[in-house]
Amino acid sequence: MATVVDLTLPNGAFPLGELLADEDARIELERVVPVGETLLPFVWVSNGSVEHIERVLDEQSAVDVFDHLTTVDERHLYQLSWGGDFEGFAGALVDSAGVIVSGVGVHGRWEFRIRFPDHDHLKRFSDRCRDEGIRFDVKGVYNPHVPALKDRLTTKQWETVSVAYRKGYFEVPRRATLSDLADHFGVTEQAVSQRLRRALNTLLGGIQFDGTTD
Numbered sequence: 001m002a003t004v005v006d007l008t009l010p011n012g013a014f015p016l017g018e019l020l021a022d023e024d025a026r027i028e029l030e031r032v033v034p035v036g037e038t039l040l041p042f043v044w045v046s047n048g049s050v051e052h053i054e055r056v057l058d059e060q061s062a063v064d065v066f067d068h069l070t071t072v073d074e075r076h077l078y079q080l081s082w083g084g085d086f087e088g089f090a091g092a093l094v095d096s097a098g099v100i101v102s103g104v105g106v107h108g109r110w111e112f113r114i115r116f117p118d119h120d121h122l123k124r125f126s127d128r129c130r131d132e133g134i135r136f137d138v139k140g141v142y143n144p145h146v147p148a149l150k151d152r153l154t155t156k157q158w159e160t161v162s163v164a165y166r167k168g169y170f171e172v173p174r175r176a177t178l179s180d181l182a183d184h185f186g187v188t189e190q191a192v193s194q195r196l197r198r199a200l201n202t203l204l205g206g207i208q209f210d211g212t213t214d
Contacts, residue, residue, distance in 0.1 A: 004116075009134070152203060
């Protein structure tokens with residue numbers, strides 16, 4: 001099962017850390033960021049001049065190419081293209097299939113939420129960091145909540161399935177027909193049939209057919 005960890009680490013332990021040398025500087029990752037060739041593809045840098053930011057990016061051996069896309073309220077958006085060889089903390093993430101879900105660099109440190117395929121991959125990441133002398137503080141470890149069946153469906157779909165079950169539509173022999181359900185909801189039989197098919201398709205789509213859900 002996927003394992004998520006919240007952690008912090010010093011600015012120098014991750015690429016672009018030099019941009020955080022100024023206590024007012026802030027780096028925000030744009031949306032979900034997969035690790036690998038697209039490590040940190042989009043970043044917002046605040047409270048810094050374009051000249052300073054681009055000088056630092058020029059000096060980053062791990063950054064192949066960067067492009068200043070836009071500036072909004074003194075926040076500069078850059079697209080980065082990275083080299084394939086990652087070391088240190090970033091290398092440990094790549095090696096353990098870690099995915100950066102969210103991340104912010106602020107007050108001279110990094111704050112990350114990282115998702116691993118399972119606890120074994122998290123341990124692999126932790127072991128490599130320890131072996132390379134990379135220190136970080138763990139703020140929390142948890143498994144993402146698996147949505148309840150009701151949360152997988154729209155309100156109308158859940159209501160239709162619930163009423164159909166209570167009225168005996170799924171029993172053999174059936175105690176209720178599509179016509180009965182249509183009358184109950186004041187819609188056509190086709191509308192009821194479509195709701196049921198879509199609901200069942202959604203629910204079955206979350207089953208691996210080995211007795212477990214994803």
